[in-house]
Amino acid sequence: MLKSTYDALKANIGRRSFLKMAAIATAAIATSALANDGITRSATEQEIKNPFPGSENIKTICTACSVGCGIIAEVQNGVWVRQEVAQDHPISLGGHCCKGADMIDMVRSEVRLKHPMVKEGGKWKRLSWDEALDRISAKLKSAHEKFGADSAMFLGSAKMSTEQAYYFRKFAAMYGTNNIDHQARI
Amino acid sequence: MKSKYIFIALIALTSLAFGASDSAIWGKDLIANIAGYDKEGSLHLGKYFTLLQSTYFKPLFFGVLVGVPAAFFIHYAVIGPMIFSHDRKKIYVFTLFNRVVHAISAISFMLIIPTGLVMMFGSFFGGGSFVRLCTEIHAISTLLFIISIVPMFFMWVRWMFIHIDDIKWLMIVGGYLNKDKKPVPAGRFNAGQKTWFWLATLGGVLMISTGTAMYFQDFKLEIIASYGISQIDLLRASAITHNALGIGILALFLVHIYMSVFAIKGAIHSMITGFKEEEEVEILHSSFYKELKEKKEI
Amino acid sequence: MSESSRLKFYCDENRCIGCDGCSVACAEAHELPSGVNRRKVVTLNEGIEGLEYSLSIACMHCTDAPCEEVCPVDCFYIREDGIVLHDKDICIGCAYCLYACPFGAPQFPQDGAFGTKGVMDKCTMCAGGPEETNSHTERELYGQNRISEGKVPVCAAMCSTKALLVGDSNEVSNIYRERVLSAGHGVKTQPYGWNVAYGSKK
């Protein structure tokens, strides 16, 4: 860099230097090294002010693919406020693809289905859980009696937890059919 | 290493990732522009813009803004204004239409130029909402400028072509360097006015188009893209043109005001009433005066 | 000021697979409006054997930042650690910084009627802005201030293949050199991107 530019820049910094930095040494990790060689200093308490006071970090697992990346969810008063980096996870080492980086949006997406609905006469209608479950089970019951259990098909999911998948299989067995499947065939 | 990226940049023009949004700036041209920045064979516009904007434009504008009035101040003090007799006949030179069109453009100039200067010296005003407001005014008053500049061009263009008088006029700097009332060679419009006309109309169109480009920023004109000019380079070129031309327009705008308000006493009235003093026409537009005489219109 | 005392980004093109993890992590962490891509992943020569590369691009926090030089309202400031930041209260959205920037980093959200552009937004290296650290206003305007919390910028931390590096420029250079050396590809000491744009000033 030429001296004049350097001076100009220096002057600018002198004028507007803004010093809000924190000790980043603790966050130094092999891959995204933020080594402390004079550019950092310890932060004052005022500077480190937690943006989400009283929040807790919950370790959980990404739901996108089978790699099983770790996710740290920062939760404040029962609201998932921020997705943190699971830098010490042995498989993902903090890494995420775009899906994993956006897991929080799966929960807080505005287009989520918010309540049970039924289509009647071609129109969507809201109904309560009780009514929905009563109607569904009545149908399942009568079909079981009239046509046999094999009139039902259960499609589970590889997105369920192991326990849920196990109970879904058990549910189908106890309904009385082997008509149950999910995504993975081989 | 470098050659690899140049090579990539060349191919990248034809085969870039989809999924990148349709933006003309941040879309598929992004990498080509990054890799090609200031490289051999590029237009170097980014570098030139940075250089000009960081180092030259502000001082130049400041120079014009201070220098031109200072020069006139000296002129006014040393030579003083021209004063023409108000006793002789008055000659009707500007129709009502002329005057309305001129008034609109005058208003737009009074809005555009100061707001433009506020933007250029934004740091002096501390940026923020005031300068942002000026930016908006600068853009909106362009509409006034557009509706005045088009009729102005057509109503005066026939007298604005170059004439032998213009060269003579330029040789004696319009006779402003002394107070002698010697007839100055000029037709209906003198060379100074002609320059101002062309700069305000053709230059104005250029200012409007470059300004519009910068205002709307992210669009794509196939006709420009087909010349291999990327959107970002178009914007850079626009900014350079806009600012460079702005210096010229600012300078002549100041001249124009000085002439009409100070250098020629009462000249401004002709744009209000439409009449010029006969003596003023006789001296400052001698060829036009002669012509009128021949036609027996006086 | 020497290069050694500056924080830098670097995207290792041998590792970047174009998964967009960084750009989405950034958008999500800072809750960016649509149309603002502080970070962008671009794949070039797609489908051409031996030539396809992906790179992640954002503000490179240049050593002598051209944006800072051209800004008519002086809204930029450079922190001591080299992070280039700007003040949105001062910015007028003139886009001069975009013209000067070699990386297309400055972004302009659609703001108000007639599709006019608002004030500039760009990568802050997760260091917020001039408002009070970790205040609500700072979060609204600039997104998270992770640096102040002692955390790594979210894009690099969440990079799926650790292609995107951030940190002290020497340190980043070292990591890059190590990778290149261990892969037996010869020595490339200076990562691409730090000197091309701003070193050319004569």
Added chain:
Amino acid sequence: MANTWGYGAMTNSLGDIQNAKAIIIFGANPAVNHPVGFQHFLKAKERNNAKIIVVDPVFTKTAAKADYYCRLRPGTDIPFMYGMLHLIFKNGWHDKNFIKDRVYAMDEVMEEAKKWNPKKVEDVTGVPADKLIQITRLYAQSTPGTLIWAMGLTQHSIGSSNTRLAPILQLALGNMGEEGGGTNILRGHDNVQGATDMCCLSHTLPGYYGLSDGSWKYFASSWGVDYDWLKGRFHTKEWMNKKGFTLSRWWAGVLDGKNGNDKIHNGGTNLKNLIVMGNGITSIAQQAKVKEGLDNLDMLVLCDPFVNEAAILTDKQDDVFILPAATQFETSGSVTATNRAAQWRNKVIEPMYESKADQDIMFELAKRLGFYEQLTAGMKIKENKKDFQWPEDATDEIARIIKTIGLTGWTAKRLKKHSENWHMFDEISGRGYGEMKGEYYGLPWPCWTEKHSGSPILYNINRSVAEGGMGFRNRFGLEHDGVDLLAGKGSAPKGSANIDGYPEITKDNIEEVLGIKLTADEKRRIGKNWKVDTSNIIAEKCMQRGMAPYGNAKARAKVWTFPDPIPLHRESLHSARPDLVKEYPSYADKGNHYRVDTQYISKQTEKDWSKEFPINLITGRLVNLNGAGMENRASKYLAALSPEMFCNINPNLAGIHGIRDGSMMWIHSPEGTKIKVKAKYSYAVSEDRVWIPFHFAGHFQGEDLSHKYPNGTKPYAVGESANTVTNYGYDIVTQIPETKGGLCRIEFA
């Protein structure tokens, strides 16, 4: 895979790929589908100078990072692998000792491989002979080499043969049971492995126990219910033992053979009610048929956090229920990653809005159907509780029952401890430090006892059984055609009391094989064999003797119960090479294949499909979307990365059809369906094929169905579903649809 050596799962782990010296990838695109996993591939490149070889019909992002890329004609993986085997055997690169001691019937594979010389392989696969030779030499000589595959290999009518030949290739090179070797199947969804282990599958009970009476009885007693009650729930007893419909063909069960559809065999009824939990059924081949199936249902119930696009696709006007299920972040439970390792997924927040977790929906339904007590009884058995706690008691129930894949060690307490301490494990080997010493991260199954370390590398005889070592499973008898199926002399895992092959352990042979004496009490408590031994005495005794409960046998290259005992090449049902169809015809039609009559040869020879539909159609994934894309298109940031459906097309091919970059085009399928998509020029595909992503829904055959979404639930991106044009064709064993080997015709729209 399971039929080759015992278990059908990824043998090693993602971190272990860093130990590989060569990586060959068939029909997988980890750079897009498993980006975080792919970092280990890239590190292998840097650490070991490992070479990556990609064999794929399209040039993927993985191929962009590879050292060698082979553009294969879709559906010709078998000829390619035989071509490799041909060269390996010819040049003597195979691991002779390994084959002698640990593989059965490799000689028959050698015979078949002789037919596939490089010239012939070039003709069938389109890969130049030189390239095949170059790659084979490299791969055979850089050991250990790991072999990766995913849906590109399995989604064919010959998918099950593909997945058998790939292990055979690894066996021939002796790349099994080694660090940096193995056959590594990359699973798709987050819990494919877990849900498959729990067998949400129509042909078996959880833990791959099958549907035999013995299995049902074992489960009835383990679940704490009366076997006769359970039997009474079924239509008749025989339907207990019959495989059900699959995900890919359930619609045939609704249509009941009408209108020329395939005939069904389903307990005297067709399907009336469909209950879907978290399954994007719009991502199933032949979507027009799926729609027809949906339209003809009595009732459709869809439980999802977002609106399942089946509800949008169907024209059904009544009794379509959409129930808001909680996401996995609003409940907790364990999840099994692709490497058989479990992780505990903690609940982050309470279910939002009115959503309910899947198990709560099941329990509520069970209450109303009158079997809630029976359904939940299994959770109370272990500690004889009055009430249960979800999901911990369910996890423990699974650990108590599932012995086949060794889940005994997977108690909720241990899994939680692993996830809480995930920072105490090594990235590459998965070994624990400090407090977690002696355990591998996530306790990859088989995890034989509550103290077992987990088995990060299957069939590794260089480690003791207690540290995750084992031989191949003794699953197919002791001998076949007079050949001993147990492993050869001296090939038992390290530290084994029995250094040779030995059979699986049962109550009857335990004393003899292990060379121990059981006490009277042990004799009373012990189960009939290791698979049903809930006392876990067999596994405990085996650990003490350094032996695997499932025995130590040979892997088999020949599966005598399959239609092709030795994997054979057969052209796709819709093949672009009619000349090869004659030489390599498909299977005979198969009746009652998962309750549906399924066509093979009759479909293939119905006409010369390639005349009318000359272009290969390949489907694949985008990095920002997952499965049917339902979840990810509901995120504005992810949707913005690919706002609309498109088709990758080579500019030269597009030029012939007058299709410009960015213009719309039609893709027609042999099934008579079509989709309208945006053309995207790409050199990733060659001129004889097009590539489309399969994550979109919301449009159908050119019609926008967006108006059918309930208010405020429309995702940020909608588009044509690729599966509207995927072709007929199902695997002969598993019935996985043939989405990677179809044909199509394109035109300008």
